[in-house]
Amino acid sequence: MFNKSYVTKDVEQIDVNSEYFPDLVYAGLESHGSDLCGFVLKPQGKGPHPTAILLHGFPGYDDPIDLAHALRRCGMNVLRFHYRGCWGVKGTYSFKHCMEDVKSAIDYLTDEEVVKKFDIDIDNLFLVGHSMGGFLTLTHACDKRIKASVAISPYDFGLVGKIGHYDEKEREEAFEMFKTAIPPLNDTNAEALMQECIENGDKWNLPDKAKFLADERLLITVGTGDIVSKKSLHHDILASEIKKYNKGNLTEKFASTDHSYSNKRIWLAQTVAEFLDEVINEK
Template sequence: MFDKAYVTKDVESIGVNSEFLPDIFCAGLESYGSDLCGFMMTPQGEGPHPTAILLHGFPGYDDPIDLAHALRRCGMNVLRFHYRGSWGVKGTFSFTHCLEDVKSAIDFLVDQKVVKQFNIDTDNLFLVGHSMGGFMTLNNACDERIKASVAISPYDFGLIGKIGHYNEKEKNEAFEMYKTALAPLNNTTAELLMQECLDNGDKWNLPDKAETLASERLLITVATRDIISKKYLHYDTLAEEIKKYNKNNLTEKFVDTDHSYSNKRIWLAETVAEFLDEIINEK
Protein backbone atom coordinates (compact mmCIF):
# COMPACT_ATOMS: atom_id res chain seq x y z
CA MET A 1 0.00 0.00 0.00
CA PHE A 2 1.24 3.49 -0.90
CA ASP A 3 0.05 6.39 1.24
CA LYS A 4 1.28 9.91 0.44
CA ALA A 5 0.28 11.03 3.94
CA TYR A 6 3.56 9.66 5.29
CA VAL A 7 5.87 11.63 3.03
CA THR A 8 6.79 14.05 5.85
CA LYS A 9 6.09 11.99 8.95
CA ASP A 10 7.26 8.69 10.36
CA VAL A 11 5.10 5.61 10.04
CA GLU A 12 3.91 4.29 13.41
CA SER A 13 5.57 0.91 13.94
CA ILE A 14 3.98 -0.04 17.27
CA GLY A 15 2.25 -3.38 16.98
CA VAL A 16 3.69 -4.12 13.54
CA ASN A 17 5.28 -7.49 12.89
CA SER A 18 9.01 -6.86 13.31
CA GLU A 19 9.66 -9.01 10.25
CA PHE A 20 8.32 -6.19 8.08
CA LEU A 21 9.94 -3.06 9.49
CA PRO A 22 11.77 -0.66 7.12
CA ASP A 23 15.23 -1.89 6.18
CA ILE A 24 18.04 -1.55 3.67
CA PHE A 25 19.74 -4.32 1.70
CA CYS A 26 22.59 -4.72 -0.75
CA ALA A 27 20.72 -5.32 -3.99
CA GLY A 28 23.28 -7.37 -5.89
CA LEU A 29 22.55 -5.33 -9.02
CA GLU A 30 24.95 -5.91 -11.91
CA SER A 31 25.18 -4.38 -15.37
CA TYR A 32 27.44 -5.72 -18.08
CA GLY A 33 29.67 -7.39 -15.51
CA SER A 34 29.93 -4.44 -13.11
CA ASP A 35 28.48 -4.43 -9.60
CA LEU A 36 26.60 -1.12 -9.52
CA CYS A 37 26.79 -0.76 -5.74
CA GLY A 38 23.02 -0.87 -5.67
CA PHE A 39 20.90 -1.03 -2.55
CA MET A 40 17.20 -1.52 -1.91
CA MET A 41 15.39 0.51 0.71
CA THR A 42 12.33 -1.43 1.81
CA PRO A 43 9.28 0.02 3.61
CA GLN A 44 7.19 -1.11 6.53
CA GLY A 45 4.61 -3.81 5.87
CA GLU A 46 4.49 -7.13 4.09
CA GLY A 47 3.68 -5.84 0.64
CA PRO A 48 3.70 -6.34 -2.27
CA HIS A 49 5.19 -2.87 -2.63
CA PRO A 50 5.27 -0.44 -5.54
CA THR A 51 8.90 0.11 -6.42
CA ALA A 52 10.84 3.08 -7.75
CA ILE A 53 14.27 3.24 -9.33
CA LEU A 54 15.70 6.54 -8.09
CA LEU A 55 18.34 7.88 -10.49
CA HIS A 56 20.85 10.49 -9.38
CA GLY A 57 22.27 13.22 -11.56
CA PHE A 58 25.67 13.93 -13.07
CA PRO A 59 27.95 12.92 -11.54
CA GLY A 60 26.02 12.41 -8.29
CA TYR A 61 27.26 15.18 -6.02
CA ASP A 62 23.65 16.03 -5.21
CA ASP A 63 22.34 12.84 -3.63
CA PRO A 64 18.51 12.67 -3.41
CA ILE A 65 18.55 10.39 -0.36
CA ASP A 66 15.87 12.50 1.34
CA LEU A 67 13.50 11.73 -1.52
CA ALA A 68 14.31 8.02 -1.18
CA HIS A 69 13.41 8.07 2.52
CA ALA A 70 10.20 10.01 1.83
CA LEU A 71 9.00 7.52 -0.77
CA ARG A 72 9.89 4.61 1.49
CA ARG A 73 7.82 6.12 4.32
CA CYS A 74 4.86 6.19 1.94
CA GLY A 75 5.20 2.44 1.35
CA MET A 76 7.51 2.13 -1.62
CA ASN A 77 10.63 0.07 -2.27
CA VAL A 78 13.36 2.35 -3.57
CA LEU A 79 16.25 0.97 -5.62
CA ARG A 80 19.32 3.18 -5.82
CA PHE A 81 22.70 2.62 -7.46
CA HIS A 82 25.74 4.30 -8.98
CA TYR A 83 26.29 4.04 -12.71
CA ARG A 84 29.22 2.17 -14.19
CA GLY A 85 32.47 4.04 -13.85
CA SER A 86 31.21 6.38 -11.13
CA TRP A 87 31.81 6.58 -7.40
CA GLY A 88 34.03 3.50 -7.23
CA VAL A 89 31.97 1.28 -9.52
CA LYS A 90 34.26 -0.56 -11.93
CA GLY A 91 34.13 0.16 -15.63
CA THR A 92 34.17 3.23 -17.85
CA PHE A 93 31.77 6.07 -17.29
CA SER A 94 29.76 7.17 -20.31
CA PHE A 95 26.22 8.36 -20.90
CA THR A 96 25.66 5.29 -23.07
CA HIS A 97 26.62 3.05 -20.15
CA CYS A 98 24.27 4.97 -17.87
CA LEU A 99 21.37 4.32 -20.24
CA GLU A 100 22.27 0.63 -20.32
CA ASP A 101 22.52 0.52 -16.52
CA VAL A 102 18.98 1.84 -16.13
CA LYS A 103 17.68 -0.94 -18.35
CA SER A 104 19.68 -3.44 -16.28
CA ALA A 105 17.98 -2.05 -13.17
CA ILE A 106 14.53 -2.57 -14.70
CA ASP A 107 15.50 -6.12 -15.69
CA PHE A 108 16.62 -6.67 -12.11
CA LEU A 109 13.28 -5.62 -10.64
CA VAL A 110 11.29 -8.13 -12.68
CA ASP A 111 13.56 -11.08 -11.95
CA GLN A 112 11.34 -13.50 -10.03
CA LYS A 113 13.94 -14.12 -7.34
CA VAL A 114 14.23 -10.37 -6.71
CA VAL A 115 10.45 -9.91 -6.84
CA LYS A 116 10.05 -12.48 -4.09
CA GLN A 117 12.96 -11.20 -2.01
CA PHE A 118 11.71 -7.61 -1.87
CA ASN A 119 7.94 -8.21 -2.24
CA ILE A 120 7.80 -6.14 -5.44
CA ASP A 121 4.51 -5.22 -7.06
CA THR A 122 5.58 -5.54 -10.69
CA ASP A 123 2.40 -3.78 -11.84
CA ASN A 124 3.65 -0.61 -10.14
CA LEU A 125 7.22 0.06 -11.22
CA PHE A 126 8.40 3.64 -11.60
CA LEU A 127 11.42 5.66 -12.70
CA VAL A 128 12.27 8.80 -10.74
CA GLY A 129 15.34 10.76 -11.79
CA HIS A 130 16.97 14.14 -11.24
CA SER A 131 18.91 16.08 -13.90
CA MET A 132 20.93 13.43 -15.78
CA GLY A 133 18.74 10.93 -13.96
CA GLY A 134 15.74 12.73 -15.45
CA PHE A 135 17.26 12.32 -18.91
CA MET A 136 17.81 8.62 -18.22
CA THR A 137 14.24 8.39 -16.93
CA LEU A 138 12.68 9.90 -20.05
CA ASN A 139 14.82 7.75 -22.33
CA ASN A 140 13.51 4.64 -20.55
CA ALA A 141 9.97 5.82 -19.76
CA CYS A 142 8.50 3.93 -22.72
CA ASP A 143 9.66 0.57 -21.38
CA GLU A 144 6.41 -1.39 -21.09
CA ARG A 145 7.36 -2.54 -17.58
CA ILE A 146 7.36 1.04 -16.26
CA LYS A 147 3.94 2.33 -15.21
CA ALA A 148 4.86 6.02 -14.94
CA SER A 149 7.93 8.22 -14.65
CA VAL A 150 9.07 11.33 -12.82
CA ALA A 151 11.75 13.58 -14.33
CA ILE A 152 13.04 16.26 -11.97
CA SER A 153 14.65 19.09 -13.95
CA PRO A 154 15.83 16.73 -16.70
CA TYR A 155 19.04 17.72 -18.48
CA ASP A 156 18.90 16.69 -22.13
CA PHE A 157 22.36 15.51 -23.18
CA GLY A 158 20.93 14.65 -26.58
CA LEU A 159 19.76 18.20 -27.12
CA ILE A 160 23.18 19.52 -26.14
CA GLY A 161 24.73 17.16 -28.67
CA LYS A 162 22.30 18.14 -31.39
CA ILE A 163 22.65 21.91 -31.00
CA GLY A 164 26.33 21.65 -30.10
CA HIS A 165 27.18 21.45 -33.79
CA TYR A 166 26.10 25.07 -34.26
CA ASN A 167 25.51 26.68 -30.83
CA GLU A 168 28.95 27.35 -29.38
CA LYS A 169 27.60 29.11 -26.29
CA GLU A 170 25.53 26.16 -25.05
CA LYS A 171 28.20 23.67 -26.08
CA ASN A 172 30.90 25.55 -24.15
CA GLU A 173 28.72 25.90 -21.05
CA ALA A 174 28.07 22.16 -21.10
CA PHE A 175 31.74 21.40 -21.60
CA GLU A 176 32.70 23.54 -18.60
CA MET A 177 30.08 21.73 -16.50
CA TYR A 178 31.44 18.35 -17.60
CA LYS A 179 34.90 19.38 -16.40
CA THR A 180 33.61 19.95 -12.86
CA ALA A 181 32.23 16.40 -12.66
CA LEU A 182 35.30 14.29 -13.42
CA ALA A 183 36.59 13.54 -9.90
CA PRO A 184 34.28 10.55 -9.17
CA LEU A 185 34.30 9.25 -12.78
CA ASN A 186 36.54 6.58 -14.30
CA ASN A 187 38.27 6.52 -17.67
CA THR A 188 36.72 9.59 -19.19
CA THR A 189 37.36 13.25 -19.93
CA ALA A 190 35.19 16.26 -20.63
CA GLU A 191 36.27 15.99 -24.26
CA LEU A 192 35.09 12.38 -24.50
CA LEU A 193 31.78 13.16 -22.85
CA MET A 194 31.12 16.09 -25.16
CA GLN A 195 32.01 14.04 -28.21
CA GLU A 196 29.64 11.31 -27.07
CA CYS A 197 26.83 13.89 -26.95
CA LEU A 198 27.71 15.25 -30.38
CA ASP A 199 27.77 11.74 -31.83
CA ASN A 200 24.40 10.78 -30.32
CA GLY A 201 22.45 14.03 -30.42
CA ASP A 202 20.03 12.89 -33.09
CA LYS A 203 19.40 9.60 -31.29
CA TRP A 204 19.05 10.98 -27.74
CA ASN A 205 17.34 14.34 -28.26
CA LEU A 206 14.20 14.20 -26.12
CA PRO A 207 11.89 16.45 -28.21
CA ASP A 208 12.37 14.00 -31.08
CA LYS A 209 10.90 11.29 -28.82
CA ALA A 210 7.81 13.35 -28.01
CA GLU A 211 5.31 11.18 -29.86
CA THR A 212 6.22 8.06 -27.87
CA LEU A 213 6.63 9.98 -24.61
CA ALA A 214 3.13 11.42 -25.06
CA SER A 215 1.69 7.94 -24.53
CA GLU A 216 3.35 7.62 -21.11
CA ARG A 217 2.26 8.97 -17.73
CA LEU A 218 4.85 11.61 -16.87
CA LEU A 219 5.52 14.13 -14.15
CA ILE A 220 8.17 16.71 -15.03
CA THR A 221 9.18 19.30 -12.47
CA VAL A 222 10.90 22.51 -13.49
CA ALA A 223 12.92 24.86 -11.29
CA THR A 224 12.55 28.41 -12.59
CA ARG A 225 15.91 29.58 -11.19
CA ASP A 226 17.76 26.58 -12.63
CA ILE A 227 20.89 27.67 -14.54
CA ILE A 228 21.86 24.09 -15.46
CA SER A 229 18.68 22.46 -16.81
CA LYS A 230 17.50 25.80 -18.15
CA LYS A 231 13.75 25.88 -18.69
CA TYR A 232 13.80 27.46 -22.15
CA LEU A 233 16.33 24.93 -23.38
CA HIS A 234 15.69 21.64 -21.58
CA TYR A 235 11.94 21.82 -20.99
CA ASP A 236 9.89 24.24 -23.09
CA THR A 237 10.45 22.61 -26.49
CA LEU A 238 10.03 19.11 -25.05
CA ALA A 239 6.72 19.99 -23.42
CA GLU A 240 5.47 21.76 -26.53
CA GLU A 241 6.23 18.70 -28.66
CA ILE A 242 4.64 16.24 -26.21
CA LYS A 243 1.44 18.31 -26.06
CA LYS A 244 1.09 18.15 -29.84
CA TYR A 245 0.35 14.44 -29.44
CA ASN A 246 -1.35 14.24 -26.04
CA LYS A 247 -1.94 16.94 -23.43
CA ASN A 248 -3.40 14.61 -20.82
CA ASN A 249 -0.49 12.36 -19.82
CA LEU A 250 1.97 15.11 -18.92
CA THR A 251 1.81 16.62 -15.44
CA GLU A 252 3.88 19.81 -15.15
CA LYS A 253 4.99 21.41 -11.90
CA PHE A 254 6.96 24.65 -11.68
CA VAL A 255 8.68 25.99 -8.59
CA ASP A 256 10.86 28.98 -7.76
CA THR A 257 14.10 27.27 -6.79
CA ASP A 258 17.50 26.18 -8.11
CA HIS A 259 18.66 23.04 -9.90
CA SER A 260 19.02 21.11 -6.64
CA TYR A 261 15.68 22.28 -5.19
CA SER A 262 17.76 23.44 -2.25
CA ASN A 263 14.95 25.28 -0.47
CA LYS A 264 12.09 23.14 -1.83
CA ARG A 265 12.97 19.60 -0.79
CA ILE A 266 9.72 19.03 1.13
CA TRP A 267 7.74 20.46 -1.78
CA LEU A 268 9.56 18.08 -4.11
CA ALA A 269 8.86 15.02 -1.97
CA GLU A 270 5.19 15.96 -1.62
CA THR A 271 4.82 16.62 -5.34
CA VAL A 272 6.37 13.31 -6.37
CA ALA A 273 4.41 11.39 -3.72
CA GLU A 274 1.11 12.97 -4.79
CA PHE A 275 1.70 12.03 -8.43
CA LEU A 276 2.63 8.44 -7.57
CA ASP A 277 -0.25 8.11 -5.11
CA GLU A 278 -2.75 9.09 -7.79
CA ILE A 279 -1.42 6.51 -10.24
CA ILE A 280 -0.94 3.66 -7.78
CA ASN A 281 -4.36 4.10 -6.18
CA GLU A 282 -6.38 4.93 -9.28
CA LYS A 283 -9.29 2.61 -9.97
Protein backbone atom coordinates in the same frame (compact mmCIF):
# COMPACT_ATOMS: atom_id res chain seq x y z
CA MET B 1 -0.04 0.23 0.74
CA PHE B 2 1.20 3.64 -0.48
CA ASN B 3 0.36 6.55 1.84
CA LYS B 4 1.45 9.97 0.57
CA SER B 5 0.75 11.56 3.98
CA TYR B 6 3.91 9.93 5.37
CA VAL B 7 6.22 12.16 3.29
CA THR B 8 6.82 14.56 6.18
CA LYS B 9 6.17 12.43 9.25
CA ASP B 10 7.36 9.19 10.79
CA VAL B 11 5.26 6.09 10.30
CA GLU B 12 3.70 4.31 13.26
CA GLN B 13 5.96 2.25 15.49
CA ILE B 14 6.65 -1.39 14.70
CA ASP B 15 8.88 -3.79 16.61
CA VAL B 16 12.45 -3.70 15.29
CA ASN B 17 12.51 -7.50 15.35
CA SER B 18 9.48 -7.75 13.09
CA GLU B 19 10.05 -9.12 9.59
CA TYR B 20 8.05 -6.09 8.39
CA PHE B 21 10.36 -3.48 9.93
CA PRO B 22 11.77 -1.08 7.28
CA ASP B 23 15.23 -2.06 6.13
CA LEU B 24 18.18 -1.21 3.90
CA VAL B 25 19.29 -4.21 1.82
CA TYR B 26 22.18 -4.77 -0.57
CA ALA B 27 20.69 -5.37 -4.00
CA GLY B 28 23.36 -7.37 -5.83
CA LEU B 29 22.61 -5.37 -8.98
CA GLU B 30 25.08 -5.91 -11.82
CA SER B 31 25.33 -4.40 -15.28
CA HIS B 32 27.64 -5.69 -18.00
CA GLY B 33 29.97 -7.27 -15.45
CA SER B 34 30.07 -4.39 -12.94
CA ASP B 35 28.52 -4.39 -9.46
CA LEU B 36 26.58 -1.11 -9.36
CA CYS B 37 26.70 -0.83 -5.56
CA GLY B 38 22.92 -0.92 -5.48
CA PHE B 39 20.73 -1.11 -2.41
CA VAL B 40 17.01 -1.22 -1.76
CA LEU B 41 15.23 0.81 0.90
CA LYS B 42 12.41 -1.50 2.02
CA PRO B 43 9.30 0.02 3.59
CA GLN B 44 7.45 -0.97 6.72
CA GLY B 45 4.70 -3.56 6.47
CA LYS B 46 3.69 -6.45 4.32
CA GLY B 47 3.65 -6.02 0.54
CA PRO B 48 3.47 -6.26 -2.34
CA HIS B 49 4.98 -2.77 -2.52
CA PRO B 50 5.09 -0.29 -5.40
CA THR B 51 8.72 0.17 -6.34
CA ALA B 52 10.78 3.08 -7.68
CA ILE B 53 14.17 3.18 -9.33
CA LEU B 54 15.66 6.47 -8.14
CA LEU B 55 18.31 7.77 -10.55
CA HIS B 56 20.86 10.36 -9.48
CA GLY B 57 22.29 13.02 -11.73
CA PHE B 58 25.67 13.74 -13.28
CA PRO B 59 28.06 12.88 -11.74
CA GLY B 60 26.13 12.33 -8.50
CA TYR B 61 27.32 15.17 -6.26
CA ASP B 62 23.68 15.91 -5.45
CA ASP B 63 22.31 12.58 -4.22
CA PRO B 64 18.51 12.64 -3.66
CA ILE B 65 18.64 10.22 -0.72
CA ASP B 66 16.10 12.34 1.18
CA LEU B 67 13.59 11.60 -1.58
CA ALA B 68 14.37 7.88 -1.28
CA HIS B 69 13.57 7.95 2.45
CA ALA B 70 10.39 9.98 1.85
CA LEU B 71 9.08 7.49 -0.71
CA ARG B 72 9.96 4.57 1.56
CA ARG B 73 7.95 6.15 4.39
CA CYS B 74 4.99 6.25 2.02
CA GLY B 75 5.26 2.48 1.51
CA MET B 76 7.49 2.14 -1.53
CA ASN B 77 10.57 0.05 -2.26
CA VAL B 78 13.31 2.33 -3.60
CA LEU B 79 16.28 1.03 -5.57
CA ARG B 80 19.41 3.23 -5.52
CA PHE B 81 22.68 2.58 -7.35
CA HIS B 82 25.67 4.22 -9.01
CA TYR B 83 26.31 3.96 -12.73
CA ARG B 84 29.34 2.19 -14.12
CA GLY B 85 32.57 4.13 -13.81
CA CYS B 86 31.48 6.52 -11.06
CA TRP B 87 31.89 6.69 -7.29
CA GLY B 88 34.06 3.59 -7.13
CA VAL B 89 31.99 1.37 -9.42
CA LYS B 90 34.26 -0.47 -11.84
CA GLY B 91 34.11 0.18 -15.56
CA THR B 92 34.34 3.13 -17.91
CA TYR B 93 31.99 6.03 -17.40
CA SER B 94 29.91 7.11 -20.39
CA PHE B 95 26.37 8.30 -20.94
CA LYS B 96 25.72 5.23 -23.07
CA HIS B 97 26.77 3.01 -20.16
CA CYS B 98 24.42 4.95 -17.84
CA MET B 99 21.55 4.18 -20.22
CA GLU B 100 22.47 0.50 -20.26
CA ASP B 101 22.66 0.45 -16.46
CA VAL B 102 19.10 1.76 -16.14
CA LYS B 103 17.86 -1.06 -18.37
CA SER B 104 19.82 -3.50 -16.20
CA ALA B 105 18.04 -2.08 -13.13
CA ILE B 106 14.62 -2.59 -14.73
CA ASP B 107 15.59 -6.13 -15.73
CA TYR B 108 16.76 -6.77 -12.17
CA LEU B 109 13.56 -5.60 -10.48
CA THR B 110 11.39 -7.66 -12.82
CA ASP B 111 13.34 -10.86 -12.22
CA GLU B 112 11.07 -13.43 -10.54
CA GLU B 113 13.41 -14.08 -7.60
CA VAL B 114 13.97 -10.37 -6.94
CA VAL B 115 10.23 -9.68 -7.09
CA LYS B 116 9.75 -12.28 -4.39
CA LYS B 117 12.75 -11.13 -2.32
CA PHE B 118 11.57 -7.52 -2.06
CA ASP B 119 7.83 -8.22 -2.33
CA ILE B 120 7.51 -6.02 -5.40
CA ASP B 121 4.18 -5.00 -6.90
CA ILE B 122 5.22 -5.63 -10.48
CA ASP B 123 2.25 -3.62 -11.78
CA ASN B 124 3.48 -0.49 -10.03
CA LEU B 125 7.08 0.01 -11.13
CA PHE B 126 8.31 3.59 -11.54
CA LEU B 127 11.32 5.58 -12.67
CA VAL B 128 12.22 8.74 -10.74
CA GLY B 129 15.31 10.68 -11.76
CA HIS B 130 16.97 14.05 -11.23
CA SER B 131 18.90 16.00 -13.89
CA MET B 132 20.79 13.36 -15.89
CA GLY B 133 18.65 10.88 -13.99
CA GLY B 134 15.64 12.72 -15.39
CA PHE B 135 17.06 12.35 -18.88
CA LEU B 136 17.62 8.64 -18.30
CA THR B 137 14.09 8.38 -16.90
CA LEU B 138 12.57 9.87 -20.04
CA THR B 139 14.85 7.75 -22.23
CA HIS B 140 13.38 4.62 -20.62
CA ALA B 141 9.85 5.84 -19.89
CA CYS B 142 8.43 3.92 -22.85
CA ASP B 143 9.57 0.58 -21.43
CA LYS B 144 6.29 -1.31 -21.02
CA ARG B 145 7.35 -2.53 -17.57
CA ILE B 146 7.30 1.04 -16.26
CA LYS B 147 3.88 2.33 -15.18
CA ALA B 148 4.82 6.01 -14.91
CA SER B 149 7.90 8.20 -14.71
CA VAL B 150 9.03 11.29 -12.82
CA ALA B 151 11.70 13.52 -14.36
CA ILE B 152 13.03 16.15 -11.95
CA SER B 153 14.65 18.99 -13.90
CA PRO B 154 15.81 16.66 -16.69
CA TYR B 155 18.99 17.70 -18.50
CA ASP B 156 18.74 16.66 -22.15
CA PHE B 157 22.22 15.50 -23.19
CA GLY B 158 20.83 14.66 -26.63
CA LEU B 159 19.53 18.16 -27.23
CA VAL B 160 22.81 19.67 -26.03
CA GLY B 161 24.67 17.40 -28.44
CA LYS B 162 22.33 18.20 -31.30
CA ILE B 163 22.55 21.97 -30.96
CA GLY B 164 26.22 21.72 -30.05
CA HIS B 165 26.98 21.42 -33.75
CA TYR B 166 26.00 25.07 -34.27
CA ASP B 167 25.45 26.76 -30.88
CA GLU B 168 28.91 27.48 -29.50
CA LYS B 169 27.59 29.10 -26.31
CA GLU B 170 25.53 26.09 -25.25
CA ARG B 171 28.34 23.72 -26.19
CA GLU B 172 30.86 25.66 -24.11
CA GLU B 173 28.50 25.83 -21.12
CA ALA B 174 28.03 22.06 -21.25
CA PHE B 175 31.76 21.48 -21.61
CA GLU B 176 32.55 23.66 -18.59
CA MET B 177 29.97 21.74 -16.56
CA PHE B 178 31.48 18.42 -17.68
CA LYS B 179 34.91 19.56 -16.45
CA THR B 180 33.62 20.02 -12.89
CA ALA B 181 32.28 16.45 -12.84
CA ILE B 182 35.42 14.48 -13.62
CA PRO B 183 36.87 13.69 -10.11
CA PRO B 184 34.40 10.86 -9.22
CA LEU B 185 34.40 9.45 -12.78
CA ASN B 186 36.62 6.69 -14.16
CA ASP B 187 38.43 6.52 -17.50
CA THR B 188 36.89 9.59 -19.12
CA ASN B 189 37.30 13.34 -19.50
CA ALA B 190 35.24 16.36 -20.47
CA GLU B 191 36.33 16.14 -24.10
CA ALA B 192 35.19 12.51 -24.41
CA LEU B 193 31.82 13.23 -22.77
CA MET B 194 31.20 16.24 -24.99
CA GLN B 195 32.09 14.25 -28.08
CA GLU B 196 29.71 11.47 -27.02
CA CYS B 197 26.86 14.00 -26.84
CA ILE B 198 27.75 15.51 -30.22
CA GLU B 199 27.90 12.10 -31.90
CA ASN B 200 24.59 10.92 -30.40
CA GLY B 201 22.60 14.15 -30.36
CA ASP B 202 20.20 13.14 -33.10
CA LYS B 203 19.60 9.73 -31.51
CA TRP B 204 19.21 10.90 -27.90
CA ASN B 205 17.35 14.19 -28.38
CA LEU B 206 14.19 13.96 -26.24
CA PRO B 207 11.90 16.28 -28.28
CA ASP B 208 12.29 13.88 -31.18
CA LYS B 209 10.75 11.17 -28.97
CA ALA B 210 7.75 13.31 -28.02
CA LYS B 211 5.21 11.26 -29.99
CA PHE B 212 6.07 8.16 -27.95
CA LEU B 213 6.49 9.99 -24.64
CA ALA B 214 2.99 11.45 -25.08
CA ASP B 215 1.60 7.95 -24.55
CA GLU B 216 3.28 7.63 -21.14
CA ARG B 217 2.22 8.94 -17.72
CA LEU B 218 4.83 11.58 -16.91
CA LEU B 219 5.53 14.12 -14.21
CA ILE B 220 8.17 16.71 -15.03
CA THR B 221 9.20 19.21 -12.36
CA VAL B 222 10.97 22.44 -13.19
CA GLY B 223 12.96 24.92 -11.14
CA THR B 224 12.31 28.37 -12.58
CA GLY B 225 15.65 29.59 -11.23
CA ASP B 226 17.58 26.59 -12.57
CA ILE B 227 20.67 27.68 -14.54
CA VAL B 228 21.75 24.10 -15.33
CA SER B 229 18.63 22.46 -16.77
CA LYS B 230 17.38 25.79 -18.09
CA LYS B 231 13.60 25.85 -18.48
CA SER B 232 13.67 27.43 -21.93
CA LEU B 233 15.99 24.75 -23.31
CA HIS B 234 15.51 21.56 -21.33
CA HIS B 235 11.78 21.77 -20.56
CA ASP B 236 9.81 24.12 -22.81
CA ILE B 237 10.92 22.55 -26.09
CA LEU B 238 10.13 19.00 -24.96
CA ALA B 239 6.81 19.89 -23.29
CA SER B 240 5.70 21.81 -26.37
CA GLU B 241 6.40 18.79 -28.58
CA ILE B 242 4.62 16.37 -26.24
CA LYS B 243 1.53 18.59 -26.09
CA LYS B 244 1.18 18.49 -29.87
CA TYR B 245 -0.19 14.97 -29.46
CA ASN B 246 -2.87 16.02 -26.90
CA LYS B 247 -2.72 12.81 -24.87
CA GLY B 248 -3.19 14.52 -21.52
CA ASN B 249 -0.57 12.30 -19.89
CA LEU B 250 1.96 15.01 -19.02
CA THR B 251 1.87 16.68 -15.60
CA GLU B 252 4.09 19.74 -15.15
CA LYS B 253 4.98 21.29 -11.80
CA PHE B 254 7.01 24.48 -11.38
CA ALA B 255 8.80 25.83 -8.33
CA SER B 256 10.83 28.94 -7.62
CA THR B 257 14.06 27.11 -6.91
CA ASP B 258 17.44 26.09 -8.27
CA HIS B 259 18.67 22.91 -9.95
CA SER B 260 19.00 21.09 -6.62
CA TYR B 261 15.64 22.27 -5.21
CA SER B 262 17.68 23.60 -2.31
CA ASN B 263 14.73 25.46 -0.73
CA LYS B 264 12.01 23.09 -1.97
CA ARG B 265 12.98 19.59 -0.83
CA ILE B 266 9.74 18.97 1.07
CA TRP B 267 7.71 20.42 -1.80
CA LEU B 268 9.54 18.09 -4.18
CA ALA B 269 8.87 14.99 -2.07
CA GLN B 270 5.20 15.92 -1.67
CA THR B 271 4.80 16.61 -5.40
CA VAL B 272 6.36 13.29 -6.39
CA ALA B 273 4.36 11.37 -3.75
CA GLU B 274 1.07 12.94 -4.81
CA PHE B 275 1.68 12.04 -8.45
CA LEU B 276 2.63 8.46 -7.62
CA ASP B 277 -0.35 8.11 -5.28
CA GLU B 278 -2.68 9.21 -8.08
CA VAL B 279 -1.16 6.73 -10.56
CA ILE B 280 -1.13 3.83 -8.10
CA ASN B 281 -4.74 4.33 -7.09
CA GLU B 282 -6.29 5.16 -10.45
CA LYS B 283 -8.76 2.64 -11.80
